[in-house]
Amino acid sequence: MKIALIGYGKMGKTIEQIALGRGHQIVSIVDINNPEEIHSDNFKSADVAIEFTTPATAFNNYMQCFAAGVPVVSGTTGWLDRVGEIKEMCEKEGKTFFYASNFSIGVNIFFALNKYLAKIMNNFPAYDVKMMETHHIHKLDAPSGTAITLAEGILENVDRKERWTLETAEKATDIPIHAIREGEVPGIHEITYESDVDTISIKHDAKSRAGFALGAVVAAEFTAGKKGFLGMDDMLKF
Ligand SMILES: NC(=O)C1=CN([C@@H]2O[C@H](COP(=O)(O)OP(=O)(O)OC[C@H]3O[C@@H](n4cnc5c(N)ncnc54)[C@H](O)[C@@H]3O)[C@@H](O)[C@H]2O)C=CC1
Numbered sequence: 003m004k005i006a007l008i009g010y011g012k013m014g015k016t017i018e019q020i021a022l023g024r025g026h027q028i029v030s031i032v033d034i035n036n037p038e039e040i041h042s043d044n045f046k047s048a049d050v051a052i053e054f055t056t057p058a059t060a061f062n063n064y065m066q067c068f069a070a071g072v073p074v075v076s077g078t079t080g081w082l083d084r085v086g087e088i089k090e091m092c093e094k095e096g097k098t099f100f101y102a103s104n105f106s107i108g109v110n111i112f113f114a115l116n117k118y119l120a121k122i123m124n125n126f127p128a129y130d131v132k133m134m135e136t137h138h139i140h141k142l143d144a145p146s147g148t149a150i151t152l153a154e155g156i157l158e159n160v161d162r163k164e165r166w167t168l169e170t171a172e173k174a175t176d177i178p179i180h181a182i183r184e185g186e187v188p189g190i191h192e193i194t195y196e197s198d199v200d201t202i203s204i205k206h207d208a209k210s211r212a213g214f215a216l217g218a219v220v221a222a223e224f225t226a227g228k229k230g231f232l233g234m235d236d237m238l239k240f
């Protein structure tokens with residue numbers, strides 16, 4: 003498969019290695035210093051573009067991919083206030099877009115576990131819930147996209163909670179997310195339920211970026227030739 007990379011930072015470089023190892027060809031690499039590459043014939047020849055850039059630049063990159071007729075797989079976080087526009091373009095204009103706040107298979111198992119635990123906890127109001135995420139100091143957004151997905155999994159299932167908040171809970175109906183930025187940590191997420199008598203925690207700790215990158219390449223293989231707005235639930239069968 004011919005892959006174009008948009009964003010050649012920590013994720014772009016890890017994805018390149020995994021894609022080459024799976025027999026794919028990298029036909030184009032777009033980064034901040036060569037934005038015109040996205041208009042090149044090499045870029046347009048890609049079966050799929052994999053986009054990992056920044057919250058501020060992702061949406062415009064998606065528009066460029068759509069204009070070039072290249073399906074997009076993206077994991078960039080912090081831009082989801084505009085996801086409705088992308089879904090509409092996929093539905094009405096036949097564009098192709100695969101998004102995951104976290105491509106790691108382990109984290110997606112953790113998402114399912116989080117929802118299952120939340121369903122149980124809905125029946126036990128003696129427990130309050132809080133979240134913690136830790137990432138490297140270069141991360142631009144907080145809370146992490148993964149933490150937001152986890153919070154949404156709790157909100158869908160725990161009736162006594164209404165929204166997530168960064169750091170402090172203002173009301174009993176809030177889920178506070180504590181965001182720590184420390185060293186070069188690839189990503190840790192923890193959900194804690196606490197009562198007067200005990201604590202129950204579930205935690206995912208990424209050892210490197212390899213799991214995120216492998217998931218993104220597998221998602222690219224899945225996306226090539228498909229139409230519409232796609233996500234991990236379409237690809238994984240639990
Ligand atoms: N969904 C997932 O599984 C994961 C998502 N991420 C997210 O992916 C994004 C990127 O993460 P990293 O690679 O660690 O960041 P990074 O900072 O190492 O790399 C970002 C790259 O994008 C480039 N860039 C900036 N503006 C650009 C533009 N307009 N066009 C093309 N390239 C541009 C930068 O020069 C840099 O090389 C972040 O939003 C992060 O939260 C990170 C890991 C896993």
Ligand SMILES: O=C(O)C1=N[C@H](C(=O)O)C[C@H](O)C1
Pocket residue numbers: 079103104137141142145146147148149188189190
């Ligand atoms: O910025 C990162 O590094 C990561 N970002 C994603 C997020 O915001 O959830 C996924 C992973 O945790 C690493």
